[in-house]
Structures are given as C-alpha cells and as structure tokens.
Amino acid sequence: MQSIEGIGCPEGIESGEASIKGKNNVHRMQRLASLVAVLAALVVVSACGGGGGSAGGGSAGDGGGGDLLQQVKESGVLRVSTDPAYPPQSFQTETGDFKGFDIDVAEEIAKRMGVEVEWQTPSWDVITAGNWNGRWDLSVGSMTPTPDRRKVLHFSPAYYYVPAAAAVHESNTDITDPATDLDGKTIGVCGACTYEAYLEGALDIPGEYEYVVENPQIRTYDTDSSAIQDLALGDGVRLDAVMSSLYTLEEARKSGTPIKVVGDPLFYEPLAAAIDKEAPADPQPLVEEVSSIINEMHQDGTLTKLSEKWYGIDLTKKQGA
Amino acid sequence: MVWALIFVALAVLFVAFQFDTAFMLQWLPFILAGVPLTILISVLGILLAIPLALLGALGRLSANPVFNGISGFYVSFVRGTPLIVQIFFIYLGLPQLAQYAPGPLQNLFILGTITSGVLALGINYGAYMAEIFRAGIQSVGHGQIEAAQALGMTRAQTMRRIVLPQAIRVIIPPTGNEFIAMIKDSSLVGIVGTQELFFRASKIGRQYFQNLETLVVAAMIYWALTSIFSYFQGRLERRLATGYVRERGGPHGH
Numbered sequence: 284m285q286s287i288e289g290i291g292c293p294e295g296i297e298s299g300e301a302s303i304k305g306k307n308n309v310h311r312m313q314r315l316a317s318l319v320a321v322l323a324a325l326v327v328v329s330a331c332g333g334g335g336g337s338a339g340g341g342s343a344g345d346g347g348g349g350d351l352l353q354q355v356k357e358s359g360v361l362r363v364s365t366d367p368a369y370p371p372q373s374f375q376t377e378t379g380d381f382k383g384f385d386i387d388v389a390e391e392i393a394k395r396m397g398v399e400v401e402w403q404t405p406s407w408d409v410i411t412a413g414n415w416n417g418r419w420d421l422s423v424g425s426m427t428p429t430p431d432r433r434k435v436l437h438f439s440p441a442y443y444y445v446p447a448a449a450a451v452h453e454s455n456t457d458i459t460d461p462a463t464d465l466d467g468k469t470i471g472v473c474g475a476c477t478y479e480a481y482l483e484g485a486l487d488i489p490g491e492y493e494y495v496v497e498n499p500q501i502r503t504y505d506t507d508s509s510a511i512q513d514l515a516l517g518d519g520v521r522l523d524a525v526m527s528s529l530y531t532l533e534e535a536r537k538s539g540t541p542i543k544v545v546g547d548p549l550f551y552e553p554l555a556a557a558i559d560k561e562a563p564a565d566p567q568p569l570v571e572e573v574s575s576i577i578n579e580m581h582q583d584g585t586l587t588k589l590s591e592k593w594y595g596i597d598l599t600k601k602q603g604a
Numbered sequence: 605m606v607w608a609l610i611f612v613a614l615a616v617l618f619v620a621f622q623f624d625t626a627f628m629l630q631w632l633p634f635i636l637a638g639v640p641l642t643i644l645i646s647v648l649g650i651l652l653a654i655p656l657a658l659l660g661a662l663g664r665l666s667a668n669p670v671f672n673g674i675s676g677f678y679v680s681f682v683r684g685t686p687l688i689v690q691i692f693f694i695y696l697g698l699p700q701l702a703q704y705a706p707g708p709l710q711n712l713f714i715l716g717t718i719t720s721g722v723l724a725l726g727i728n729y730g731a732y733m734a735e736i737f738r739a740g741i742q743s744v745g746h747g748q749i750e751a752a753q754a755l756g757m758t759r760a761q762t763m764r765r766i767v768l769p770q771a772i773r774v775i776i777p778p779t780g781n782e783f784i785a786m787i788k789d790s791s792l793v794g795i796v797g798t799q800e801l802f803f804r805a806s807k808i809g810r811q812y813f814q815n816l817e818t819l820v821v822a823a824m825i826y827w828a829l830t831s832i833f834s835y836f837q838g839r840l841e842r843r844l845a846t847g848y849v850r851e852r853g854g855p856h857g858h
Contacts, residue, residue, distance in 0.1 A: 368810045375807065377634045379799075404807075405717075405797040409696065416699040416714040508810040515813070540813045563710075 350565035351558075352572050355420055361393045362419035364403045364410050368506055370534055371593040372425050384593040388442055389423035391585060392556070395576045407506060408475045411436075415559040421573065422557040425528075427477045430487045432557070437570040439556040439577045442586055443598045446548030447478060448529040450511075452518035453541045461524075461546040462495040468523035470496070471510030474503035477552055478526040490601075492550035507531050515540045528552075530594060553601075628817045631808050635821050638801035639829070645721050645790045645800065650783045652726025653733055660734025661741055662763075675734065682731035688792050690728055695720035695796045721793030728789075729782055736778045740771035773844050780837035784830050791826070801825060 355361050365373045365385060373383040381402050393400045403419045410422050413435025425445065428438040449461040449470070458464040472478040480486040482501050484494045502522060504510040511532070513521040525532070525542070532544050556573055558566045580586045586599040618625075663675025682690070694715060702713035715723065744767045752762040794803030805822035809815035 368807050370811060374811050375634070377630060379634060379637060403797065404799060404803075406795070409797070414699065416702065418714065418716070506810060508813065512810070512813055512815060535813055538813055 350568045351420060351562050352568040354564055355398055355569065356396065359398050360401050361389075361396065361398045361421060362401045362403055363389045363393075364405055364415075364419045364422045365389070365424050366407045366410070366506070367402075367404060368508055369425070369531060371530065384443075384589055385423050385425055387589045387593070388556075388580075388586070389421070391580060391589070392421075392423065392573060392576050395579070396572065407473070410557075411475055413559055414561050416561075417559075417563040420558070420562075420569065424557075425554040426557050427488055427552045428555050428557075429477060429480060435560055436557040437560055437566060439558075439570070439574040440581075441553035441555045441601075442577050442580070443590055444551045444553050444601060445598060446529040447481065447526060447550050447552055448532055448544050448548045449524050449526050449546065450514065450532045450536075450542045450544045451524045452514055453543045455518040455523075455543075458524060458545055461549060464545075465495075465499060465524055466497040467499070468496075469500040469502060469519075469521075471502045471504055471513055471522040471525045472527070473507045473510065474505060476507075479503055481550060482526065486550070488550075489553055490551055495549065508535070511535045511540060511542065514542055551601075623820075624814060624817050627812070627814055628821050631818060632821060634808065635801060635804045635818065636825065638799060638804040639825065641718070641798065641800040642787065642790050642802075642829070645718060645725065645793055645798070646783060646786045648722045649725030649729060649786050649790065650779070652722060653729035653782070653786075654779070656726060656730025657733035657737045660730060661737030664734065664738050665741060679731045679734050682728055687724065687728050687789060688795065691721060691724040691792055691796060694724050717793065717796045717798040720796060721790065721798060725786055725789060725793070729786055733779060733782055736782070737771070737775055740773075740775035741767055743774045744770045776844060777837070777841040780833070780840060784833050784837065787829055787833065788826055791822075 349357070365381065367373045367375045367381060367383075369383070371383055373381065373385045376382055390400050405418070407424075410424060411426065411432055413432070422436075423442075425443075426432065426436075426438075428436075428441075432438075449458075449465060451458045458468070470482060472482060477486060477488065479501060481492075481494065482496055482499045486492070486494075502510070502513075504513070507525070507527040508531070510522065510525045511527070514525045515535075524545075526549070529544065529548055532542065536542055536544070556577065558570050558573065560566065577586075581599060587597045590596070590598045660675045660679055663671045664679065666672050666675075695717060699714045702710040705713055741763075748766055748770070749762055752766045757765065790800060791802035794800050794806070797803070802822055805818040806815070809818035
C-alpha cells in the first residue's frame, strides 16, 4: 500500500486509527447526525406535498380537527387535482402554469371560497378511483358522475355538458355513421372512462342515450390522446376509430392529427366536480359549499362566459341527446 | 468519428421526417424545469439506499440466522419484483393499511408522490447494492481480519476500523453507477404524477400529439445528465485506484 490518502477515505481511516473511546463516540454521533439529516430531508419532501405544480404546504388534510371545508379555509389552500393533457379543459403552458376551462372553474370556486388553488397532477384513474387519502381536496376535472364513481365520490351538480363522439382516420371512407358502421370495429378509448363504459353497454349516467355500437373490439389506453395517436398511424393500423369528447377530437384535428369526427354525438356527458367520500375529515360541508358555488356560477352567467371563452359556445345548459 | 457519422445520419433523418425543432425549443425550458426534481429524487434515493445496502450486506454476511434471514428475504423479494410495482405499492397500496394504524401514525402510510418515489427507489436500489457492498466487504483480505483480532479488536471494531474503510474503495465506483442508473429509473416516479423530467415530457407530447419530439428532448436531457455524472464517476474511480496502480500509465492495474 502506498499512501492512505490515495484511498480517498480519510474519515473511515481516521476512525480506524482512533482507538480512544471518546473520539469514537464523536464519530458515531456524526454518523447518527447524518442519518437524522437524511430522514429530515425526507420529511421536508413529504411535507412539500406530492407533485403539485405549485409550491406550498399540503397541510389541509393532516388529521386535525374540523371538517374538510373548515380545514381548507383555515389553511387558505384548496388542493385540486387535474390531468393537464386535455386542452382546452386543462393543460400547462411553457412556464408550467395551468390553463383551461376546468382550471378557470376551479379557480373561480376557490376565489368565492376565499382561498388559493394548489394543483396536483395524479393520473386520471387514480382520481376516479376515490380514496384520495387526503392528498387533495377536490377534483374539477370534467368528470362524469357514473354509478361506480358515485360509490366512492360525492358529486356537485354538473357544471357543463360535453358531447361524446367517434372519430376515424381521415383516409377512411366506409365509416360515416357511428350508429351503424362501428359494429365489430376496433375502437380505442381511455381506460376507466365513460366511453369505455358506453361501448361495453354499461354506461349509467343521467340523460337519454342508446347503445348503437354492436360487438366493438375495445382497446383501452391510459389517456384519450394515446388512443388518438394510435388512430393517427393510419386507417386500421392499430385502430379503426376512437371515442372521446367531441372537443378533444376536434382539438387533435386542429393540431394537425389526421383524424375526422364522424356523425352525431353518441351521448352527452354531464360533467361535475368531485370530492372523496372517504376523506379523512368530513367532506359533506365542502360538497355543499362547492355545489352551491357551482349553482351560483350557473345563475350569474360565469360558467356560460367561461364556456364561451374556451369552447366558443355555451355548453353549460343541458342538451338533449 | 463513428459517432459523428451517426449524428449526421440522425440529423438528416430529423430533417427528412420534418422534425418540429421549433416545438422542441419552445418546450425545452418546461421540460428542463423537471431536472432539479429528477436529481433531488435520485440523490435522496441513493442516500436512503446506502444504509439499507450496508445493513443488507452485513445481514447476508452475518452468522445470526434472524438477521441473515431478514436481509436475505429483503434482497430476494425486492430484486424479484418490478420497481414500478414497488412505487405503486407505496403510493397506492400503503394508504389502504392506514385505517388499521393508530390516529397519529396514519399519515405515515399516506405518502406524497415524491416521498413514495424516493422510498421505492431507495429500497429497490438498497437491495441491489447490498450485493455490491457484500462483494466489497468480502474483498478485504482475510489476513487483515485475523490481524485485527490478534490485536484484540472485537468483530464490530474489526468491521468498522479495518474492513469497511478498505471496502469503501471497492464499493464507491459501482455505487456511482447505481446513482446514474437511478437517474434514469426516477422517470418511473413520474407515472404517479410527480412533475419530474419524464412526466413533463410525456404530458406535453400527448397534449400536442408530438410525442416523438418531447421524448427526444427528454432522452437528450437524461443522456446529458448521465454523461456528466459518468465523467465525475470516472474521475472518482481513477482517484480511488491511485494507491493500487503499480506502473503509471501502464495497463497493469492491481
């Protein structure tokens, strides 16, 4: 062995040479201190909350007394989940800001409650599955109140209604009417969403609709845009059609994706805000507060204004299918 | 030279396929903004993995059947299950157990995305690195241990003063490699909704239906990150080897 310094581990070597008890204890203390530092760092990270776009403490859900509404008001922060891959409902700008119809609606709700919004971005199926464990307070994410979701989530009244439609590759010519031409075709949809339930004949939402697609070959994706991307590969390459919100499909077409919407909307989805039934603090007062704010926003025309801003038309009135 | 040709060929392909470089540049800052989180997760992950790996290695080498059994199970189970399953287990699975925990402890079961990710990465890499640590410890010659015992040191003292300081020389280079691998694996934490590098790239790609562009941007950033750390890793490795290289510049290391 040449030199001890060459090994590059001065600390370890030192303790190896120091046979005095006191010095050894000091060393052990240092090691303990560094362990504590690591743990402290972890705690800081967990306190900073999970993955929200904006900074800020996620303290509202931490046990404590009072119901959920009270906790939100005390902390001054309403933690809202959103899936920012759906323009014009929800998306992020270059600077990381959240924008869109859902975003504006949530911020208006928070404003009327006198609190700030903190965004969280869990994946869609995690939001719809309920049991949020107090990680966030509210979903304003264009969610359809299906019976399955009603089992785990409280819903506000619908804040708008979106037509669900089918699209095919733009080179396709034999699918023109979804009511007859989609039978037996391979259709892409997002997993655990209403379009999948519709194709399975298991949709159960307020409103009138008919199941017109027989024997579809359903392909599920993590999100609508992945399905649209696969459809764009070519007619019948991976998919024959995609079912999604009319506006998601139109938005894709506008950004240059070679798809086209066919026929009339298959059904209209009422879309509402949701709150976890199993929230650690009693969610009922928050549900009532959010519901009455949404009714207020219907009456004073705020929702109509926001709908016209993002969609160009008023989607906030119930439409017949 | 070969690399230069590859780059030229790729550049030609990019142009031929009408790569939207303006779009890539437009979103580069947004995707880059995920880098600090990617590095934070990886650094905390490796800091957690190191003590776990040391415990795991000591357990594997221990004659105590309980300690040996626990660490054997830890290494085998964690290495035998996918990292993504472990992340989901901690983020989505653990909270289901919170109801059985006494009140104040419940929050320990409900972890944020970043904490979940750091825990999963740390536990996962700790199991892999336990083998590295074990090899490092076993690389210390047996004569040294006998000599230490002859001097009257206890087993713990021998481990602390003689074996570990020398084992570290063997352990540090592969640990650096593990850190570099972890930078890449931290992308899995994006799947539970942490706004790190990969999450940002994939969201923007989906939103504008330009996955290829944003994924190339993400790949280039990961590559740059791992290249930078590999460079430092190489320097560290050379520095640690200095005491053991007999002929400067010669091919015969020890």
